[in-house]
Amino acid sequence: MSNLTFQEAVVAGIAEEMDRDLRVFHLGQDIGPVYNGAMHSAKGLGERFGPARIIETPISEGAMMGAGIGAAIGGMRPIVQIMFAEFLGLTVTPLACDAAAMWYKSDGQTCVPLVVRVLFGAGPHRGHSEDYQAWVASTPGIKVVMPSCPRDAKGLMKAAIRDNNPVVFFEHMGIYHGSRQEVPDEDHVIPLGKADIKRQGTDVTLVATALMVQQALKAAEQLQQQGISVEVIDPRTIVPMDVDTVLSAVARTRRLVVISETWKTGDPLSDLAATVAEELGGDAPLRIARAGLQNTPRPFAMPLTRAAMPGVQTIVETVRRVMEPK
Numbered sequence: 001m002s003n004l005t006f007q008e009a010v011v012a013g014i015a016e017e018m019d020r021d022l023r024v025f026h027l028g029q030d031i032g033p034v035y036n037g038a039m040h041s042a043k044g045l046g047e048r049f050g051p052a053r054i055i056e057t058p059i060s061e062g063a064m065m066g067a068g069i070g071a072a073i074g075g076m077r078p079i080v081q082i083m084f085a086e087f088l089g090l091t092v093t094p095l096a097c098d099a100a101a102m103w104y105k106s107d108g109q110t111c112v113p114l115v116v117r118v119l120f121g122a123g124p125h126r127g128h129s130e131d132y133q134a135w136v137a138s139t140p141g142i143k144v145v146m147p148s149c150p151r152d153a154k155g156l157m158k159a160a161i162r163d164n165n166p167v168v169f170f171e172h173m174g175i176y177h178g179s180r181q182e183v184p185d186e187d188h189v190i191p192l193g194k195a196d197i198k199r200q201g202t203d204v205t206l207v208a209t210a211l212m213v214q215q216a217l218k219a220a221e222q223l224q225q226q227g228i229s230v231e232v233i234d235p236r237t238i239v240p241m242d243v244d245t246v247l248s249a250v251a252r253t254r255r256l257v258v259i260s261e262t263w264k265t266g267d268p269l270s271d272l273a274a275t276v277a278e279e280l281g282g283d284a285p286l287r288i289a290r291a292g293l294q295n296t297p298r299p300f301a302m303p304l305t306r307a308a309m310p311g312v313q314t315i316v317e318t319v320r321r322v323m324e325p326k
Contacts, residue, residue, distance in 0.1 A: 027057050065116070069102075072111075086128060113165070143166065143167040148198075158189045193240035204231070257289050
């Protein structure tokens with residue numbers, strides 16, 4: 001076991017897969033040994049694997065994505081780093097129209113084993129925090145991963161690299177260099193599409209992603225002091241979503257709260273809430289609530305950012321609302 005930060009765990013997963021499979025290589029802006037990637041997202045990889053496998057690219061996200069897709073179709077397993085999620089818009093045509101649709105359009109004869117890394121989320125960096133997970137999650141053929149802790153980050157990165165379909169891997173900057181966690185040194189792979197129950201509870205089911213998982217766990221501690229038992233589920237992958245785990249939990253608690261750092265409109269967790277309502281709404285009374293980012297462009301100044309996005313108190317108040325009798 002190694003005591004790693006989120007950033008260290010992601011890099012460890014990439015390094016292990018590059019050691020295991022010579023087809024894996026990484027390309028992106030400033031990921032070499034001089035700069036080591038934005039927020040040290042590729043730290044140590046340049047020295048270890050050299051310029052043949054850690055490839056510095058020009059500032060052209062479309063060209064980077066096109067090169068990655070071409071390499072993947074040709075039998076390689078590229079990792080493309082787009083730096084920040086807000087730059088995904090510059091890659092929509094090759095990513096959504098080509099990579100995502102290739103397996104379907106070829107009747108399963110061609111796959112695109114591509115991982116796209118993006119940094120996102122509010123944190124101490126004060127910039128580039130936009131969360132556009134809904135853009136890619138709504139595109140059939142793209143898998144979307146959003147880990148909340150170092151252990152999950154490593155295991156999910158290894159699974160993403162081994163997957164034969166395009167995977168967009170969201171790395172939250174607010175937890176990137178945060179608390180450490182014991183992470184297995186062995187071949188630790190977490191299957192895509194399997195949620196993790198971070199806390200058991202009996203009164204209400206709370207589903208959250210990335211940084212919001214930590215906020216949800218803090219809120220659950222407060223609510224426990226008020227006599228409310230909160231179950232916290234981390235989907236870990238947005239696509240595919242482990243709906244069965246959530247349905248099983250809500251079937252017991254009859255209350256669901258989804259917490260996301262993105263906007264409610266188009267939020268994959270809003271879609272999850274709708275699915276739960278469809279599947280369980282006809283039985284005993286069901287209470288559902290959502291909390292998300294205020295419907296404005298994400299503020300740049302940190303005080304405004306904190307005001308716009310859900311916090312522990314927002315989660316506590318939302319849970320208490322669904323606990324009230326109708």
